[in-house]
Amino acid sequence: MPDDLTTPESASAPLYSPARVRELLTQHGLKPTKSLGQNFLIDGNILRAIAEAGLSGGPAQGTPVLEVGPGLGVLTREMATRGAQVTALEKDQKLRPVLAETLAGLDVNVVWGDALEFDYSSLPPGTRVIANLPYYITGVLLSRFMRAPAIVSATVLVQKEVGQRLASRPGEDNYGFLTALASLYGTVKHVRDVPKGAFFPAPDVTSSVIRLDFDRSRPPPPPELLKFVEAALAHRRKTLRNNLRMIGQDAEAIDTALAAGGLRPDVRAEDVPLDALRELAERLGVLG
Template structure:
């Protein structure tokens, strides 16, 4: 069996091209396959994500196994979800000598609620399903944090505060579950093939001491911020709340009738949901 420590670095551009050529593969754009070829960045991701001896790590989309092997060599117990069956022989080669568990199938079909408490997600997420995956991570009680490579624009939205240009539903949802830290930006040249956009590494820490948000509250926040430059009053009218009830709730919370949705802090949105009897 190949000694993974002695193997040449997987993140070398020449090694990536060799692996793809040997196995007759081409990156699939529809699956968001952009492989990391920068060793400094993959080490920074593993470090920021908390990959360490005995830590349960979930990776979505291991690709050629570059980040996967880095985390396994740090002693983490890695489970990797991969949809592309063509990568079976590649991962068999690149993960030889490690105890990584690869689960084959669609990440959107995986039961995230089954993960053990304290699990940390560390992944270069497929861009086309980033939002869906992040919402699954947030709702899974066993996941403690998610350190992910995302489009820079998505990273800005996750970390935005009320009143900032990027603030919206994703920002509020992240704040509802915990906190977001921007780790670093990642240039296009760190990937093969290079994506069309700059990426960012962000870390989401989930406060599992908080009660799970009710689905009704999440739907309310989504509706309230759906047209974030409109007034909160108009957004809530669009989803069926009576104008008189909205005005009364705004008064109780201490918000102006003409306040725009994008300017409202999360605690005030939650108070509005209470006063409108969306949650109790």
């Protein structure tokens, strides 16, 4: 790599190359902000794999895409040049001049704001989320994507352990509420793992590309069921019976409902299939 980052070789390098990334940061006096989870992609193969996984299953031309945290615009450009109608949601105002440069000439709508405050109901129907998510708010964002009727899929870069949790099944170590939530709304597919060296700066953890597809043809799970499942899975080392007692369920009613479902009194919620948890909620009168 040349020392002079303004050389023609650097300036003409792909946007995701380490030299080009460093040049952009230096040019605009920026440093990656750790508190915002800024780790920029510098691997073209991974970049293309994310775009292809996120846009597969339909024509890319005109597909509405939401990207959370575009950073330097690397993934944004990849999707826009494939014909997607990209809305990029970015919190860091210091990136304004960078994105103005890297997205020049592209039909991209950059929205400046916090992903935790964005109105996801404002998105057009059929929107796909494709993003390198800030890892510190991954779970919160995924749950909001699931609950937004306009969003049909989310192809995202997450910590590997989060990807394993999303793709796990009842009885496996990683199973938890986020897993159950994903199953209630649709399906999860592991696309590929991503090494630390695919980012600048390199994160402390290995990452994974995960695609979640949401089945909008079926009614969304009722809020009462979501609260019940969350409470059942709240404390992994406690029994399902004890977790339900903590939210005010009657002990005798729980014992009767467990027995009716063929479940042991000491069973843990993470070992119970989701359909069985739903039936238990019905027996306890949670769903009316």
